[in-house]
């Protein structure tokens with residue numbers, strides 16, 4: 001007979017409506033036997049009682065419905081963002097809160113490279129917080145004049161480069177191409193945007209972020225997950241080339257791998273037929289820790305990059321409307337074919353015109369081929385209004401809202417991109433709930449840090465970085481936020497029969513917390529410490545934070 | 548190793564306007580030009596398996612020297628990858644998705660000295676333009692296409708009603724009054740010839756001009772030059788005295804609507820130059836030319852060149868037939 005383990009805790013919040021709280025949970029073969037009181041455990045005797053977590057809170061392992069495994073690998077490159085961040089090993093990367101601090105961080109990273117020509121890449125730069133000050137090539141030249149330097153902005157649309165790179169690329173005062181920004185004297189500043197300028201930069205150095213995922217990144221991604229209590233996470237824009245598919249298998253079968261991975265095929269990387277065939281073939285790789293079936297569609301761009309597709313009246317500051325990722329008709333065809341093939345679509349829509357287009361496409365697909373319980377999910381869906389949420393409810397479409405945006409870019413959305421009215425209803429979890437839409441909330445890591453308790457804090461408080469509350473009517477309760485990062489997310493992934501709550505038969509996946517998100521004051525949810533996770537019944541301690 | 552810049556052409560137009568047919572035709576009739584075509588959907592190209600010499604991920608090498616590339620990995624990374632094979636390529640042709648901005652794509656050639664900016668050709672589906680032009684989801688894209696195309700091809704005129712075709716032609720002409728609009732099927736040899744070049748040189752045009760009877764026996768479309776002269780009107784002119792540069796630049800802009808192709812060697816007062824034109828795309832590049840030769844040009848048009856010729860006569864040009872023998 002296999003071993004039975006019982007974990008005790010100060011409180012176990014089960015998310016199981018028929019037994020919401022417990023003090024003990026019994027686990028066998030990596031699955032939950034039952035949760036209840038110590039007496040209730042007698043039915044499973046003999047068992048081994050573990051009191052290691054007797055003073056802690058157990059909740060269902062968090063489910064991150066929208067993140068990218070690149071979160072594991074991106075730490076090979078220095079981070080130069082505004083706020084402190086911790087890498088999977090627990091090392092703190094100090095936020096660079098001035099241009100000088102960014103240069104200092106780059107200089108330190110430069111010192112770690114051996115030869116004088118290796119390109120230096122950095123990521124996470126966000127000058128939006130520095131007022132009018134912009135970074136220029138001369139500042140980067142103080143870091144190095146011998147190696148090309150590329151600093152990626154966190155919005156994904158801009159790069160800063162040094163003079164060495166511009167020399168290699170032949171970018172001079174005579175370069176008159178849209179996207180090569182210049183100063184008052186007509187000299188290029190080293191700030192590059194748009195495809196052509198990026199192409200010219202990457203032609204010199206190669207694009208280190210190009211290509212599929214590798215096993216080491218997936219291993220570190222799982223470490224990152226443990227640190228924030230996540231036990232199931234997507235890799236929501238995946239290349240299904242042979243190497244990547246093999247890496248998913250290898251990582252998921254690595255002993256002690258603490259994550260259930262859900263890669264989503266990037267549907268535009270191949271023809272529709274090939275994509276469907278690839279997604280179906282990948283199902284054969286599925287195991288307890290690898291769950292294929294998701295497919296990702298990109299509809300538009302980003303709101304802060306002004307590439308999201310907005311309905312009238314468009315961008316608050318009058319910028320032209322954004323970009324479709326593919327012809328609207330092609331997107332519709334793609335949705336229909338993947339829907340007919342029985343696959344599960346996760347559809348990036350940022351602007352409200354994009355979410356409308358996809359609701360039209362999903363409605364057409366449902367009429368052409370009715371499929372009960374498809375659970376196609378709109379991802380981000382930041383600008384949807386109540387009428388769109390009503391359509392989602394009718395069509396059985398789920399939504400995964402980008403709650404972290406409220407904190408990180410909410411101020412900019414109110415002032416620049418959407419204006420106050422639409423910023424107040426962005427990522428409208430309150431409306432989703434009122435209209436009966438199954439919803440979740442997410443980080444989109446590495447765009448923002450993966451930390452479901454922080455994401456829950458955002459949805460509960462809707463507070464921007466400057467402390468403004470955006471649309472208090474859209475706030476949700478701590479209970480509902482906890483549901484959104486566990487069972488709600490599991491539902492959008494069609495995994496709610498396996499994860500998301502603590503009840504018999506499900507995987508024994510728990511987040512181990514120092515405090516209860518339902519007991520602390522709502523504004524303290526983000527400050528709750530995460531001890532780590534229990535995944536398939538095995539405890540994994542979060543990395544100790546250093547630096 | 549070939550260090551000459553690689554020609555760069557962008558084909559735009561909405562879904563269904565015939566871009567894929569044009570690319571297919573082009574691959575079949577590439578002649579000696581080694582094309583690299585970047586397309587959105589590999590599968591839509593009907594490439595004979597037997598012609599595929601080598602396939603490496605998203606890059607496919609064909610037996611005729613051409614390369615096909617899928618744009619699925621994104622234009623930036625695909626172009627970075629493709630330019631590693633630069634020595635194998637004479638001409639890059641991008642099939643722009645219906646919602647991309649052609650001028651943003653042509654910027655690749657404007658920023659990279661290893662590329663030579665060429666034609667931006669936009670295909671317009673005459674049967675569906677009315678729908679597209681009233682679709683708010685496509686409004687910005689269609690405006691961008693009207694602004695950035697050097698010339699337009701009106702396709703599906705055989706399917707569209709006569710009224711609809713006329714409406715479409717008018718609609719484009721109103722928004723791009725100085726760009727040529729050709730009607731044709733996307734697999735016409737003449738369209739392929741417009742892209743492949745080689746740009747007609749003055750001598751061959753003069754020959755065609757003088758011996759129209761020659762054409763009757765030469766409808767083989769393998770020779771793009773011949774296809775051009777067969778389907779369009781051409782005219783060659785020369786000027787024995789230096790040409791006024793401003794006057795010529797003015798001519799090039801004024802008649803852009805009629806000039807599908809223009810090429811020539813020109814002696815201005817201050818410099819000599821090679822002239823190349825394709826609709827709204829005008830190149831006048833410095834060149835060292837034999838001072839004893841006359842300025843020579845040839846023009847190809849889908850309609851009428853008599854007004855253009857008159858304007859050139861005012862600048863001192865004469866029809867080739869009238870050039871006194873040397």
Ligand SMILES: [Zn+2]
Pocket residue numbers: 348379380
């Ligand atoms: Zn997204």
Ligand SMILES: [Zn+2]
Pocket residue numbers: 066067068236237444
């Ligand atoms: Zn994402």
